[in-house]
Amino acid sequence: MKEFPGTDGGQIAHDVTGLTAAAEEVVDARPEQVWDLVADVTRTGEWSPECIRAAWLTEPGRPRPGARFTGHNRFPGGFEYEVTCVVTEADRPRAFAWVVLDDDGDPARPSSSWRYRIDALPDGGSRVRQRFTHGPGASFLRAAAARAPDRAAEIIAARLDGLRANMKATLRAMKTAAESSDATGVRPR
Numbered sequence: 001m002k003e004f005p006g007t008d009g010g011q012i013a014h015d016v017t018g019l020t021a022a023a024e025e026v027v028d029a030r031p032e033q034v035w036d037l038v039a040d041v042t043r044t045g046e047w048s049p050e051c052i053r054a055a056w057l058t059e060p061g062r063p064r065p066g067a068r069f070t071g072h073n074r075f076p077g078g079f080e081y082e083v084t085c086v087v088t089e090a091d092r093p094r095a096f097a098w099v100v101l102d103d104d105g106d107p108a109r110p111s112s113s114w115r116y117r118i119d120a121l122p123d124g125g126s127r128v129r130q131r132f133t134h135g136p137g138a139s140f141l142r143a144a145a146a147r148a149p150d151r152a153a154e155i156i157a158a159r160l161d162g163l164r165a166n167m168k169a170t171l172r173a174m175k176t177a178a179e180s181s182d183a184t185g186v187r188p189r
Helices: 031-039 041-046 140-147 149-179
Strands: 020-027 051-056 068-074 080-091 095-100 112-120 126-134
Touching (some): 020 149, 031 149, 041 068, 041 149, 140 149
Antiparallel strands (some): 051 068, 068 080, 080 095, 112 126
8 A cells, every 4th residue: 555645635645546455266176167157247146245246238248358247236234336347358267357447437447457367276176366456547445535534544454354355255155156066067075
């Protein structure tokens, strides 16, 4: 996190652009199977504690660069909001990524970006890495930090902690789905 002197009364105390959160999980399923789950945004609500549902906006609804989808998110306490996302990478079975648009809608200046990387393991399984990067566009986190500059570091740290916890929970739930007999055709160990 970059700290600024804050001598300018309008400048926020902490710049959130570039902040990241990451999580990873080893999954006993082939990368193609894992990628198919990751890239099916309509199933995100089954795994994520925060993104409770998503739907393709682009026909046909499938993971390809430029495809758009909405994500409907819910925070503890019941606050809900919807975002529009644009797929930036759909490289089966290695990577799936998207950006979250801010109100300006410029994919080059997103509110945040998300990426899954899937690496094949020698035993036939997969290592799945999920990464969130903030900015450079407008966001609720940036606005919250600007509204309370004396608490900006605390607000930012709490959001990053929440993101990490939610990402870990998402990957664990996705792992369970990928390793189930329904997803793999193989009985779980």
